[in-house]
Amino acid sequence: MSTNAESTGARSGPPAVAWLAWVWVVVPFLYGLYQLVAKIPALFGG
Amino acid sequence: MAAGFLQRERIVAPPGWSRWLVPPAALSIHLAIGQAYAWSVFKLPLASTMLEGNPAAGTLTALPFTLGIVMLGVSAAVFGTAVDRNGPRWAMFIATICFSTGFLVSALGVAIGQYWMVILGYGVIGGIGLGIGYISPVSTLIKWFPDRPGMATGLAIMGFGGGALIASPWSASMLRGFGATGDDPQASGVATAFLVHGLVYAVFMSVGWLLVRVPAEGWAPAGWHPTEAKTGSLITTAQVSANNALRTPQFWLLWVVLTFNVTAGIGILERASPIFQDYFPDAGTQIAAAAAGFVAILSLANMSGRFIWSSTSDLVGRKNIYRVYLGVGALLYLLITLMGNANQTLFLIASMLIISFYGGGFATVPAYLRDLFGTYQVGAIHGRLLTAWSTAGVLGPVIVNAIADAQIAAGVEGPGRYTLAFWIMIGLLVVGFICNELIRPVDERYHEPADSVATRTTGAKAA
Numbered sequence: 001m002s003t004n005a006e007s008t009g010a011r012s013g014p015p016a017v018a019w020l021a022w023v024w025v026v027v028p029f030l031y032g033l034y035q036l037v038a039k040i041p042a043l044f045g046g
Numbered sequence: 047m048a049a050g051f052l053q054r055e056r057i058v059a060p061p062g063w064s065r066w067l068v069p070p071a072a073l074s075i076h077l078a079i080g081q082a083y084a085w086s087v088f089k090l091p092l093a094s095t096m097l098e099g100n101p102a103a104g105t106l107t108a109l110p111f112t113l114g115i116v117m118l119g120v121s122a123a124v125f126g127t128a129v130d131r132n133g134p135r136w137a138m139f140i141a142t143i144c145f146s147t148g149f150l151v152s153a154l155g156v157a158i159g160q161y162w163m164v165i166l167g168y169g170v171i172g173g174i175g176l177g178i179g180y181i182s183p184v185s186t187l188i189k190w191f192p193d194r195p196g197m198a199t200g201l202a203i204m205g206f207g208g209g210a211l212i213a214s215p216w217s218a219s220m221l222r223g224f225g226a227t228g229d230d231p232q233a234s235g236v237a238t239a240f241l242v243h244g245l246v247y248a249v250f251m252s253v254g255w256l257l258v259r260v261p262a263e264g265w266a267p268a269g270w271h272p273t274e275a276k277t278g279s280l281i282t283t284a285q286v287s288a289n290n291a292l293r294t295p296q297f298w299l300l301w302v303v304l305t306f307n308v309t310a311g312i313g314i315l316e317r318a319s320p321i322f323q324d325y326f327p328d329a330g331t332q333i334a335a336a337a338a339g340f341v342a343i344l345s346l347a348n349m350s351g352r353f354i355w356s357s358t359s360d361l362v363g364r365k366n367i368y369r370v371y372l373g374v375g376a377l378l379y380l381l382i383t384l385m386g387n388a389n390q391t392l393f394l395i396a397s398m399l400i401i402s403f404y405g406g407g408f409a410t411v412p413a414y415l416r417d418l419f420g421t422y423q424v425g426a427i428h429g430r431l432l433t434a435w436s437t438a439g440v441l442g443p444v445i446v447n448a449i450a451d452a453q454i455a456a457g458v459e460g461p462g463r464y465t466l467a468f469w470i471m472i473g474l475l476v477v478g479f480i481c482n483e484l485i486r487p488v489d490e491r492y493h494e495p496a497d498s499v500a501t502r503t504t505g506a507k508a509a
Contacts, residue, residue, distance in 0.1 A: 017257075021070035024253055025077055025205070032211030036342050042332065043339025043394075 080209015117173025126429025148172020200356025311404020351402025
């Protein structure tokens with residue numbers, strides 16, 4: 001979290017929006033990752 | 047919507063705005079357009095419904111994807127300058143409109159039985175969205191993260207790899223749910239799936255253009271000063287325009303580096319399943335599932351390599367990381383060529399590393415361009431460099447498939463089918479390594495006068 005304001009000690013951004021934005025992209029990404037990882041055990045005879 | 051809403055001047059970040067909002071904005075674009083690599087799930091439903099009985103169904107169903115990738119390279123090269131001039135919100139908005147419209151036109155085409163509309167929609171209109179969307183966040187991320195440009199662009203470009211991971215199972219389950227697969231597949235199911243894709247991606251990508259901001263003039267991360275960027279001999283504080291970049295040997299050396307690095311990776315990636323089955327036929331009845339697991343583990347390596355190696359390049363330097371991609375990559379190819387199928391674990395590790403270097407090559411190149419040419423028109427330069435991707439996308443599969451098919455026709459069994467192709471890959475990687483060694487700082491005669499780029503390099507003056 002670095003901005004002009006950081007160096008002057010001011011507030012460093014809107015954490016609630018940042019969290020929501022990250023959840024927006026991470027949740028579908030984790031879904032895709034889970035689907036992918038579930039296929040890997042077959043490689044080792046699972 | 048006022049035209050100014052999309053312009054760069056309207057999205058200058060106010061004091062206190064968190065730069066950590068830019069990566070999710072970039073990811074919302076890249077995770078969406080990365081769907082392109084999951085196109086194959088639509089092939090069978092299209093072939094068994096509106097193209098049923100057509101002898102060219104295989105080629106026709108591949109056409110939207112092929113055209114989309116060609117349009118990616120072309121539109122990134124053609125619109126790169128406009129992306130830099132108008133800013134990331136404009137670029138992300140256009141990408142959203144084009145990518146979503148591509149699906150909607152395809153949906154209409156399937157609904158009324160006009161396959162040319164699928165080719166036009168997904169391949170041409172959607173392909174333009176791919177190209178503009180791919181480069182849209184790159185220069186903005188580099189400007190927000192001058193202290194960690196490799197990490198920032200690596201994160202976004204990892205998203206492009208992640209897009210297919212999401213779309214592949216999601217699209218497949220949707221096609222099942224709408225009756226586009228199974229014993230009695232319906233074209234209406236494919237049309238509905240396209241329609242839902244268009245609408246959902248429009249909403250998902252909108253977060254990108256709503257959220258993205260450019261840094262104000264003079265902004266720098268706390269505790270970081272622009273002079274710190276000049277830590278290596280290749281890193282410039284000067285600026286080079288896209289047109290001038292094309293006149294430098296550095297651009298073309300890097301073009302060869304990227305082409306051969308991608309060619310070497312795509313050669314394995316594109317034929318991963320048959321390669322595994324030829325190397326390890328003893329997997330028995332479960333060989334298809336094991337090969338699918340091999341494809342999955344390579345996808346994971348490709349994606350994680352984009353973030354890990356690109357972030358590492360911030361620490362060790364861009365030239366050094368490409369030495370690893372190309373030099374160690376060549377040695378790993380040598381290992382699997384000489385070792386054959388003697389050790390499955392070593393084969394897996396070597397393959398994963400090669401593919402991670404392939405992904406890393408994509409993700410690190412924007413930061414390499416920033417080092418050489420500055421941030422002035424790095425998006426446009428990146429767009430033009432992506433023609434290397436299009437070239438490698440043809441070269442890699444042609445080399446591996448043509449040689450493997452010839453070996454199969456000659457009755458060769460097992461790993462021997464790939465020996466010649468892998469030797470060619472080693473040669474290409476060595477050539478790429480030499481080209482990387484030849485890269486030197488850009489000559490001063492190509493630099494822009496400092497006063498003409500002051501506004502562009504830092505986004506804009508506060509609106």
